[in-house]
Amino acid sequence: xxxxxxxxxxxxxxxxxxxxxxxxxxxxxxxxxxxxxxxxxxxxxxxxxxxxxxxxxxxxxxxxxxxxxxxxxxxxxxxxxxxxxxxxxxxxxxxxxxxxxxxxxxxxxxxxxxxxxxxxxxxxxxxxxxxxxxxxxxxxxxx
Amino acid sequence: xxxxxxxxxxxxxxxxxxxxxxxxxxxxxxxxxxxxxxxxxxxxxxxxxxxxxxxxxxxxxxxxxxxxxxxxxxxxxxxxxxxxxxxxxxxxxxxxxxxxxxxxxxxxxxxxxxxxxxxxxxxxxxxxxxxxxxxxxxxxxxx
DNA sequence: TAAAATTAAATTGTAAACAATTTAATTGCA
DNA sequence: TGCAATTAAATTGTTTACAATTTAATTTTA
Numbered sequence: 001x002x003x004x005x006x007x008x009x010x011x012x013x014x015x016x017x018x019x020x021x022x023x024x025x026x027x028x029x030x031x032x033x034x035x036x037x038x039x040x041x042x043x044x045x046x047x048x049x050x051x052x053x054x055x056x057x058x059x060x061x062x063x064x065x066x067x068x069x070x071x072x073x074x075x076x077x078x079x080x081x082x083x084x085x086x087x088x089x090x091x092x093x094x095x096x097x098x099x100x101x102x103x104x105x106x107x108x109x110x111x112x113x114x115x116x117x118x119x120x121x122x123x124x125x126x127x128x129x130x131x132x133x134x135x136x137x138x139x140x141x142x143x
Numbered sequence: 144x145x146x147x148x149x150x151x152x153x154x155x156x157x158x159x160x161x162x163x164x165x166x167x168x169x170x171x172x173x174x175x176x177x178x179x180x181x182x183x184x185x186x187x188x189x190x191x192x193x194x195x196x197x198x199x200x201x202x203x204x205x206x207x208x209x210x211x212x213x214x215x216x217x218x219x220x221x222x223x224x225x226x227x228x229x230x231x232x233x234x235x236x237x238x239x240x241x242x243x244x245x246x247x248x249x250x251x252x253x254x255x256x257x258x259x260x261x262x263x264x265x266x267x268x269x270x271x272x273x274x275x276x277x278x279x280x281x282x283x284x285x286x
Numbered sequence: 287t288a289a290a291a292t293t294a295a296a297t298t299g300t301a302a303a304c305a306a307t308t309t310a311a312t313t314g315c316a
Numbered sequence: 317t318g319c320a321a322t323t324a325a326a327t328t329g330t331t332t333a334c335a336a337t338t339t340a341a342t343t344t345t346a
Contacts, residue, residue, distance in 0.1 A: 003254035004247065006186045006202060010268060011164045011257065013275035015179070016204050018161035019303075020282035021154045026305095036158070037332065043149045054294060059149060061159050064295050066333050073331080090294040090341045104147065111146035114154065119281050125153060128274055131267070132156035138262050139163035162333075169335095180302065197324060207325050209303050216301080233311045233324040290345080297338070308327070314320085 024117050028110050032103060037062075038074055039107070042096075045080065046104045050095040052085070061140070079103070167260050171253050175246060180205075181217055182250070185239075188223065189247045193238040195228070204283070222246070 006012055022036045029039055037060075044059050045051065051059075053067050060067075071094055074080045079100040085091035120128065149155055165179045172182055180203075187202050188194065194202075196210050203210075214237055217223045222243040228234035263271065 004186060004189060004251060006183070006190070009186070009254065010261070010272050010275070011168070012183065012186075013272070013279050014157065014161045014164055015183075017275060017279055017282060018157045019204065020279070020285075021157055023304090024282065024285065025154070035331065040149070040155065040158075043147060043152070043155075046147060047149070052294080053296095061162065062332095063334070065297080065335075068296055070332075088294085088342070092295065108147060111152065117282070117285060118153070118278065120278070124274070128278075129153050129156070131271055131274070132153070132160060135261065135263070135271075136156050136160055136163070139160060139167065139260070142163075142167065142260060166334090178301065195324080196326095205302095206304070208305075208327080211326055213302075231312070231324085235325065288346095290343100292343070293341080295339085295341105298336085300335090301333085303330100303332075305330090306328085309325085311323080311325105313322070316317105316319090 021114075024114055025110070028113055032106055033077065034103075037066075037070055038079070039110075041067075041070065041074065041094075042079070042100065042103060042107070045094065045096050045100065050093050052091045052093055054091070056094060074100075164257075167257055168253070171256055175249055176220065177246075180209075180213055181222070182253075184210075184213065184217065184237075185222070185243065185246060185250070188237065188239050188243065193236050195234045195236055197234070199237060217243075 002008060025036045025039065029036065032039075034042070040060055041056065044056060053064055053071065056071075057063055057067055062070075071080060071082055075082055078097055081095050081097055082092050083095075085093050115125070118125075145151060168179045168182065172179065175182075177185070183203055184199065187199060196207055196214065199214075200206055200210055205213075214223060214225055218225055221240055224238050224240055225235050226238075228236050258268070261268075
């Protein structure tokens with residue numbers, strides 16, 4: 001088997017599916033004026049009131065080079081507030097505005113709508129998720 | 144189960160793993176002066192001598208807005224040649240230079256090196272690939 | 287305690303991605 | 317034939333990613 005053939009690659013499907021999934025989110029997120037990475041930030045903030053850029057980056061596997069401009073745009077859109085931590089001025093804490101909090105309710109159908117696009121049975125979903133989580137653990141450890 | 148929790152998402156792992164894999168490729172591709180998307184273009188061109196931008200895009204699921212600047216950079220780096228199709232001047236045919244052809248030999252170990260990073264058994268690899276191919280078919284059809 | 291090391295964000299610069307539009311060539315059909 | 321529709325790339329503009337560096341604050345340690 002020729003390992004240099006595109007069709008024999010495992011990595012290409014990850015690259016392609018990731019972009020395809022983002023494309024599926026687009027029409028669902030567009031009414032909320034969100035991009036997929038912005039939506040991910042909100043997912044995290046809906047779980048925890050306030051988080052440092054650092055901790056946000058740990059959850060999303062993104063660095064400040066990506067997060068700083070992204071969060072600034074979200075701040076401009078009135079979704080989040082960025083403020084220096086009084087206890088440690090190096091840290092910037094990100095929290096939701098009222099508008100950001102409100103958006104959770106408008107977004108609550110999105111996971112179901114998206115899941116239905118993927119046409120997976122519950123069993124397939126769980127099975128695939130387990131494999132992805134395992135792989136993610138492997139790749140994260142190699143950082 | 145709260146579907147809006149990051150950890151319950153199927154899509155986030157795709158997004159994250161895709162970027163992690165690209166990060167694993169980086170040190171392998173850096174000696175060849177290639178980015179991951181550029182490497183994908185070469186994978187396709189190593190299989191077929193010459194291809195239109197359109198057909199390249201079909202294989203990689205990328206449009207001309209992404210491919211045109213990417214191919215121009217590869218042309219500048221002396222990896223490919225871009226020339227209008229004499230039979231249909233709308234079409235731009237992309238083919239490899241001598242340097243681009245030569246690179247195949249230098250890249251032949253990369254798939255194995257990368258596969259070893261992922262720490263999957265042959266069975267897991269095949270199983271996962273099948274699931275990804277199926278999912279890719281689903282998402283591609285929704286375009 | 288003062289300098290060195292570390293840490294957290296921000297900044298700079300480059301390369302993807304992609305929607306939307308534009309340009310130019312070809313096709314189809316009235 | 318000739319003009320409208322279609323097609324293929326290119327262009328424009330915005331947003332991600334990320335390496336590498338810089339800035340500023342905090343910790344460590346000599």
